[in-house]
Amino acid sequence: MTSSTSKPSLSINQVLIYGGLMVTLSMGIRHGFGLFNLPITVANGWERETFALTIALQNLIWGAVQPITGALADRYGALKIMVAGGILYALGLAGMAVSTDALNFTLAGGLLIGLAQTATTYSMIYGILGRNVPADKRVWAMGIAAAAGSFGQFLMIPVEQGFLSFFGAQDALLLLALMASLMIPTAFMLREKNFSHHHQLGDQTIKEALGEAITNPSFRLLTLGYFVCGFQVVFIAVHLAPYLKDLSAVYPDVGAPVVATSALALIGLFNIFGTYSAGMLGQRFPKKYLLSGIYLGRSIAIIGFLVLPLSPITTYIFAAIMGYLWLSTIPLTNGIVAQIFGVKYLTMLSGLVFFSHQLGSFCGAFFGGYLFDKTGSYLIVWEIAIALGVFAFLVNLPVKERALVRVANA
Template sequence: MTDRKLSLTTVLVCGGLLVTLSMGIRHGFGLFNLPITQAHGWNRETFAFALALQNLMWGASQPIAGALADKFGPVRIMLVGVALYVAGLVVMAMATSGTAFASGAGLMIGIAQSGTTYSVVYGVIGRVASAEKRIWAMGIAAAAGSFGQFLMIPVEQSLISFVGWQNALFTMAVMACFMLPLVFALREPKVAAATGGHHQTIAEATREAFGNRNFQLLTLGYFVCGFQVVFIGVHLTPYLKDRGFADPKIATVALALIGLFNVFGTYTAGAMGQRMPKRYLLSFIYLARSFVIAGYLLLPLTAASTWVFAALMGLLWLSTVPLTNGIIAQVFGVKYLSMLSGVVFFSHQIGSFLGAWLGGFLFDRTGSYDLVWFIAIGLGVMAALVNLPIREQALVRPQPVAV
C-alpha cells in the first residue's frame, strides 16, 4: 500500500463528493428551524443555540482533527466524523428537549464536520496537487461543497413536506452513510503523508503561525466570514416569514440559489487565486458582501429581491475558503496544512457561533433581526481592511546546521 499513488483526480472526485454530502446536509438545517421549534414549543434561541454550538464545536475540534490527520493520515479521522454525523442526525430526530437536541445538532455534528469537510480534505489536496494547481484544486473542492448546498436544499424541503421533519432527519442519516466509501478512496500512501520538507514539529508550527502577523490578520478576517454566512443560513427563513412571506418556497429557492451561485463563486475564486494576489480578492469579497446586505435591506423586500440577494451572496459565500487556505499553504507550506487551516477555521466558527446564536438572542429580545444585519455589514468592512496588509510570500526558515 505504501507505493500506491493517490491521483489528484481521485482526490477531487472523492473529496468533492465527501464535502458535497457533508456540507449539503448541514446547509439545509435552517429549513428545520420553524418545524422543530413549533413542534416542541421551543423559542428560536433554543434552535439557534444548537446550531451555534455546532459551529463552535466544529471550529474547536478542527485543529485537533487536522493535526491528527497530518500525523496519522485522514482516513481514521474521517471515519469517526461520518459515524458522529449519522448519530447526530438520529439524535436530532429523537430529541425531546433543547439539551438533547443541542447534543445531537451541536456537539455531535459539530465534531463530525471537522473530519468530513474542507480542512482535512484540503490537507490531502495540498500534499497531492502541485503548487501550480493547488489553489485551483481547492476551488474545485469548495465548488463541490457548494453544489451540495444547492442540491440538498430542495431535497430536504421535499422531505420535510412529504414525510415530516423527523423522518427527513432519519433519511438524511442514511444519506450520510454514503460518505463511507469516499473516505476509503482518500487513503494516502505513507510516503505522501510523511512529506514536508523542513523538519518541524506540530508545536513549532503552531508557535510559528501564531507569531506571524499574516496568520493573525487572516484569522481575524475569517471570523467575519463565519458570522455572516451562518447568520444568513440559519435565520433567513424565519426572517422572511416575519416579514410576511409565509410561503417556504421563497426561502428554499433563496438557499438553493446561494448553493448554486456558490459553485461558480468558489471555482472562480480558486482560478483567480492562482493569478492574482489572494489578499486583494479576499478584501473585495468581504466588502462586496457588506454592499449586497445593505442593498437588500434598503430596497423593498420581495421574492425577487430575496433571490437576487441570494444569488449575489452565493457568489461570495465560500469563495473565501480556497483563498484563505491557499495563503496558508503558500506561506507555511503543506506539511501541517490541515492543522493550520483548522486553527484559522476555529476563528471562522467562533464567528459562526455568534452569527447563529446572536440572531436568535437579539430577535427574542428586540423582535427584529435589524441589529444583526447591521453588525454583519460593519464586520464586512472591517474584514476587507484587515486582509489588505497580508503578505503572501513563503516563510524562509533557517536550515539545520550539520554537525
C-alpha cells in the first residue's frame, strides 16, 4: 500500500480543535434529545412511539446517506458538505420547535437532522483527520476527536435541561438551532486548501473501493459489531429518562428529572475518558480485542443495572460505566478501517460501516418505544441489548487488522 505524498493543508491542532468543536456541537445537541421525549409527547398528546419513530428515522437516514455524503467529501472535499450540514441541522431543530403534527415533526427531526448529521459528525471529521494526520498518530487523534464529541455530550445535557426548565420545549429547540448554526463558520476553519482526490492509492475508483471492502471478511465483522453499538447507545439515550420515570412509583428517588439529566451527563463525562483511552490503547494493542471487551463490558453493566435495586446511586454508577464504554468503539472501528484500506476513501468506508451502526440505532430507538407501548415495559429491550453485546464480543474476535497489499497498476 502506498503512502500519501501530498503535504497536509491542516495541522494536527487545527483538525483536533475545529473538528472537535464540530462534533461537540453535532453530537452534543443530539445526545439530549431523550430529554425532550416526555415534554413533547405529553404536550402534543402523542404516544412515545411517535417520538421514538422520529429519532429512529433520524438515525436510519444518517446511516443510509452517510456513505454517499462520505463519497462526495472524499471526491470534492468536505467544506461544502459541512456547511450544508450546519444549515440543515439548524433548520431541522427549528422545524421540530414549530411542528404541531407528527408528520412535520418527523420530517424535521428525522429527515433534516438525519441528513445534517451525515455532514457534521465523526465520519466527516475522520476523513479530514486521516488525510492530515500521520498514520502513527491516527488512532490517537481519532480518540481525541471522539473525546471532544463526548465532552459535547457532557456539556450539552445540563444546557438542554436548563433550556427546557426555563423556556419550555419549543423555545429550547429554537435556542439549539442557533447553537447549531455555529457549525457553519467552524466548517470554514477545516477547509483543506490543497485537497486532492488523487493523493493516495493511485487510481482506485469508488466502485473498486466498495467492492474491496464489501468482500473483506473483517470489514463485514466490524459492520455486524457496529450494529450492536448503535442499538445499545441510542436505546439508552432515548429511553433511559422515561424508564426511570416509569419506575418512580416503586423507586421514588429515581423519578426526579435531575436523576435522568445527571445520568446522561455522566455518560458524556466518562465518555471523554473512555474515547481518549481507546485512542491511546488502540495505538499499542490489537484494536479488535479492545472492541470485544467493550461490548462484553456493556452487557455486564446492563445486567448489573437490572439486577441491583434501582436508586440514584446505582443509576449514576451504571451511567459512568456505560459512558466509559459509550463511544470508545468509534476510534477503534475507524482505526481498523483506515489500517486495512488506507485513507483515500476513509470517509466513505467509515460511512458504510456506520450505516450498520445506524440500523442498530433505528432498532434501538424505535423498538424501545414500540415494545414499551405493546408490553408496558422496557425489560425485553434491555434483554435484547444484553444478548447483542455478547454477540458483538464474539464477532470482533476474528477481525484481521493487517493492511491490504495492492498490486500497482502498470
